[in-house]
Amino acid sequence: MDIYNSDLHIHSPHSIGVSKSLNLDTMIDTCIKKGLNILGTGDILQPAWLKYLENNLEKNQDGAYYYKNIYFILQTEIEDKESVHEVILFEDFDMVRIIQKKLKAYSKNILDEWGGRPRINLSPAELADVVSDEGALIGPAHAFTPFKAIFRQNKFETLEECYADAAKKIKFIELGLSANTDLADRLESLKDVAFLSNSDAHSQDPRSLGREFNRFDVDNPSFNEILQAIQKKNGRKIILNVGLHPKLGKYYVMFCNKCRRRILFKKVKKQVNTFFNQYSITDNFIIYYSSDPISSRLDYLERVSKNKMNCPACKEQLNKNFKVKLGVSERIEKISTYKEPQHPDHRPPYVNAVPLIDIIRSVKDIKSSTSKTVLNDYNRIIQELGTEYEILIDMPINKIEKFDQTIGTVINALRNNEIKYTPGGGGTYGQINLNI
Ligand SMILES: [Zn+2]
Ligand SMILES: [Zn+2]
Structure with a gap:
């Protein structure tokens, strides 16, 4: 068995x-720097992208697709009738074409230039x-x-x-940004499914591509091995989510769904009136002050989940009412069984893990994400020490x-969960x- 990121x-x-400069060559440049061995192709049902991949990917004797020295799993994301997004992984191009043909009848945009993530008019x-x-x-x-x-x-x-009766066909869920295993394992309905941590990248930028990844212990990098690992069969498995x-x-x-300010709670010694009326507004936050922030927050959360909480910043500044929405942490709190x-x-x-480029930026206190200094430092540390994943994890x-x-x-503090966020x-x- 071998390890594949x-x-x-x-x-x-x-x-x-999505960045126009995203293609197989730019993708694998990033994969090599990061230490990524297997990459989803993205958008495999889109006809031009499908053709490009059919022309460029080769298949080895194990049935694994590859381009130069990086392996690929044929993959797309779909939006269904309930506006739920799903990730789909395919064994080979024949399977892609058969499913594309079946879904065509239910989609207006599956064959469009911009149909990379098609909308399919079917229930989950x-x-x-x-x-x-x-x-x-x-899986979702x-x-x-x-x-x-x-x-x-x-x-x-x-x-x-x-998914009703089809729920047993769901073998994985994607955690996505803002959730991890500790949060998702508070839902009983997820105890048997695998968790995938993927990037959902829209560019080959090393801050984006491979920002999240899964470490598989499999025999070879083919779809069939990945399938077995996700289903925990024959000793194949996912050994790490990053x-x-x-x-x-x-x-x-x-x-707030309109101004996008985040809602936070802070403790004050004395509350002069109800906490709903005691807040401050900054560029990015609305901060409520309460003598008992834990229970105030729960009270607030209850109202938000009933769609009953308006944003005070929008009320003050636009004289309009816009609703506050739950974030991932509060939604999980709401529907968790444990x-x-x-x-x-x-x-x-x-x-x-945090992208190494962002760590370098924080350490150097550089705001720009496209800084040449940061990029040079990134390339230098990788050249001297090893891949980004080796540096971050191993x-x-x-x-x-x-x-x-x-x-x-900083990396030590990150690994030991000693960083403030x-x-x-x-x-x-x-x-x-x-x-520091
Ligand atoms: Zn999506
Ligand atoms: Zn607002």
């Missing part, structure tokens, strides 16, 4: 908002049936995010509720510290707060 959900230039259960009857693998994407996700506010609370700390994700805490996570035996550990800290003391200290929400990533 795999990111099984990305997009192509045929999805909205019908879609799961069509896809898995052909042997492909399907970014399962807890507030938009287009199975467990979003006022939507489903269990797999069974969403991703952002949930607080760094874009949807961790409650936010107060504490109950990890089943098969669940691998989840490791927090390498002894003293080796990193010898190269750069501060970066070593400003939580993300409303579409804005959270931040690491360094005091």
Whole structure:
């Protein structure tokens, strides 16, 4: 058996908002720097992208597709009739073409230039049936995010509720930004499914592609081995999920659906009136002050989940009412069956990671994400020490510290969960707060 780092959900230039320079060559450049061995192709049902991949991917004797020295799993994301997003993995191009043909009847945009993530007019259960009857693998994407996700506010609370009889065909869910194993294992309905941590990348930028990944222990990098690992068969398995700390994700805490400010609670000694009327508004946050922030927050959360909480900032500044929405953490709190996570035996550990480029940026206190200095430092550390994943996850800290003391200290703190985070929400990533 061998170890493969795999990111099984990305997009192509045929999805909205994807970098035009994303192609096999630019993708594998990033894969090599990061230490990523298997990549989802993204958007495999889109005709031009499908053709491009058919022309360029080769197949080895194990049935694994590859381009140069990186392996690929044929993959797409679909939006179903309930506006739930699903990730689908295919064995080979024949299977892709058969499923594309079957889904064509239910979709207006599956063959479009911009149909990278097609909308299919089938219920989640019908879609799961069509896809898995052909042997492909399907599961809900970014399962807890507030938009287009199975467990979003006022939507489903269990797999069974969403997929009915087809629920047993769902073998994985994608944690997505803002959730991790500790959060997702508070739902009983997820105890038997595998968790995937994928990037959902819209570009080949090393801050995006492979930002989250799964470590598989399989015989070879083919679809069949991945399928067995996800189903925990024949000793094949996922041995590690790696991703952002949930607080760094874009949807961790409650936010206003209009101004996108995040909602936080702070403790004050004396509350002068009800906490609803005692708040401050900043560019990015609405902070409520309460003498008992824990119970105030619960009270607030209850109102938000009933769609009853208006944003005070929008009320003051626009004189309009816009609703506050639950973030991933509060939604999980709301629908969880357990107060504490109950990890089943098969669940691998989840490791927090932050893209190395962002660590370098924080350490150097550089704001720009396209800074040349940061990029040069990134390339240099990788050249000297090894791949990004080795540096973030596996390498002894003293080796990193010898190269750069501060970066070593930060990575050590990240690995040991000793970093403070400003939580993300409303579409804005959270931040690491360094005091080193
Ligand atoms: Zn999606
Ligand atoms: Zn607002």
